[in-house]
Amino acid sequence: MAIIRWDPFREMTQVQSQFNRLMDQVWGGNRQESWMPAIDVFDQKDAVVLKAELAGMNPDDIQIEVEDNVLTLKGERKFEETLDEERYYRDERRYGSFQRSLALPQGVKADEIQANYDDGILTVTVPKAEEEKPKKIEVKAKKAVETTTRAEQ
Numbered sequence: 001m002a003i004i005r006w007d008p009f010r011e012m013t014q015v016q017s018q019f020n021r022l023m024d025q026v027w028g029g030n031r032q033e034s035w036m037p038a039i040d041v042f043d044q045k046d047a048v049v050l051k052a053e054l055a056g057m058n059p060d061d062i063q064i065e066v067e068d069n070v071l072t073l074k075g076e077r078k079f080e081e082t083l084d085e086e087r088y089y090r091d092e093r094r095y096g097s098f099q100r101s102l103a104l105p106q107g108v109k110a111d112e113i114q115a116n117y118d119d120g121i122l123t124v125t126v127p128k129a130e131e132e133k134p135k136k137i138e139v140k141a142k143k144a145v146e147t148t149t150r151a152e153q
Contacts, residue, residue: 035077035094041102048108048126052100055120056093062117064124066110071126074099107131 013036038053052073054062062075079095104110109127116123 035096035098036100037098039073039100039102046128048105048128050102050122050124050126052122052124053120054117054122057120059117062122064113064115066104066113069104069106069108069110070101071104071113071124072099072101073122073124 040051042049050071050073054075054077057075057077061078062073065072065074074097076097077095104126105128107129109129112127114125116125
């Protein structure tokens with residue numbers, strides 16, 4: 001039997017999604033709301049990398065900020081109604097504003113962050129600072145003072 005780690009946030013997100021679907025069925029879709037894109041964060045040798053699913057978004061509508069070692073990703077996916085006489089049978093994509101924040105580990109170069117948007121995936125690369133190597137400090141002793149003190153005894 002496999003042990004599965006319980007994640008209360010995943011269950012809260014599922015409950016929120018089910019509630020939103022119920023509200024869409026009662027009052028119809030196409031309402032503006034906040035949503036949260038799926039994000040993967042992984043550690044590489046030289047950088048921390050964040051990948052976010054932002055399909056259908058204009059890169060100009062995406063903002064990335066770093067303050068107090070916290071990276072914040074925010075933006076807005078706008079609903080574009082292009083149908084004239086046709087009706088929707090399903091409207092499941094989410095529209096509206098979003099904001100996600102991620103605490104960065106110590107020792108990253110916040111001023112060298114790079115972001116690329118390709119095929120609906122935003123990739124943010126946060127380079128790590130070089131690890132500081134321990135410095136050896138030579139201890140100097142006054143041997144002459146020590147020698148005369150022993151000779152006098």
